[in-house]
Amino acid sequence: MKAIAFDEFGGPEVLRLRELPEPLLGPENSLIQVRAAGVNPVDFKIRLGYLQGTMPHHLPLIPGWDVAGVVTAVFPNVTEFAPGDEVFGYIRKDSVEHGAYAEQVAAPQRAIVRKPAGLDWVTAGALPLVGLTALQALRAAGVGDGDTVVVHAAAGGVGHVAVQLARELGAKRVIGTASERNHDYLRELGAEPVTYGDGLVQRVAALVGGDGKVDAAIDLIGGQALTDSPQLVRDPARHSSIVGGEVLAQGGRYVFAQADKEQLTFLGELAASGRLRVDVQQTFPLAEAAAAHRLLEEGHVRGKLVLVVD
Known part of the structure; x- marks a missing residue:
């Protein structure tokens, strides 16, 4: 699969589009074909190495904790989701390695919920974190x-x-x-x-x-x-x-955000109904993740930036 990853900590230039193995599915996980991935300040802090003292990091590292996409497979013990389900979620794990800046990502059941029909992919990818x-x-x-x-x-x-x-x-x-x-x-x-x-x-x-x-x-x-x-x-x-x-x-x-299915569902319904406005200043194709990081690091982004995965 294609993914944005880095092998060393540093500036936006360390982010490169590369071919990596498909993620392992694993117990309690759903495999998601990514449609959109939110870009957050924590992503460039991880890229710079600032969170190394907080949680284990494994290289090559794919950033990204926000995801929206379509379930393509589930581990046998997953009963809540099935292939074809449209989902979104906050997929932070206890270590940093396999994030959402990729064509596919394995997401724990506890971290994702169904995407409301009225919620577009970009907004769904921008919302979780x-x-x-x-x-x-x-x-x-x-x-x-x-x-x-x-x-x-x-x-x-x-x-x-x-x-x-x-x-x-x-x-x-x-x-x-x-x-x-x-x-x-x-x-x-x-x-x-x-x-x-x-x-x-x-x-x-x-x-x-x-x-x-x-x-x-x-x-x-x-x-x-x-x-x-x-x-x-x-x-x-x-x-x-x-x-x-x-x-x-x-x-x-x-406060350091935690995955919460009830809260994600509430937020998705608010956004789908129009009661919550999630502003996205700009979208970028996956290959231009470095450009998104540069813009975000300037500190003047209004709302969110989102990577769109074809």
Whole structure:
């Protein structure tokens, strides 16, 4: 099969289209003919070697944790899926080696669900990681009815989904941090935009009035946003971060997305119904994965990038 893989850690140039053996099916797995694979910041961090201390890596390594495609075979103990089923999912495993940047991938039963008929392939490939991360970060911060929530990096892949899911969970106001060029975009999504950087705490206080505090904050970028979050919320326990364990020392919650079939099904239904907008800035053919990584690393992508596999 054709796949994008690398034999050494480094820049986008290490990503090469090559011919590799078809993946082993394995117990509890379904073999998927890939139609679309989401590109996420964690993919280039893996390529750079940043996650080597977190989980085992095996070379040659095929990146990609988001997948949408058609089941072509199942292991005998798989009863939930059958050849021909259209599925999507978040296929992170305990080690990093066989990802979704390929014509085929073996996916655990626990990691995939059926794709709703109204969900196109590109959206299905874009949704899993950002959707699960956003939902789990919001729930970790206890976001619910009547809340005012700050979402840091609100125009990005996870952020633009988190803005909308906060509303689905009952938030009354969603304040999104972004550069000024993305403020109109955030308004379209239902957020009140505020410029990130120095003075953010004061700008948010002026926006919300009263005691100047919000109910919850979701950090999706780290750095100053993580430093600011405890100052934004009334209760330090109601801020979460996806960037690193430092949030725990602040009394908040750290989130690293986990596969969850119920949540994936919920997200897919929301997107298929039009209640959740998953914006894809650009698609790339599989062979141009390096170009997608270069664009993503520039840090200005609005929404998601997706590889399309013919």
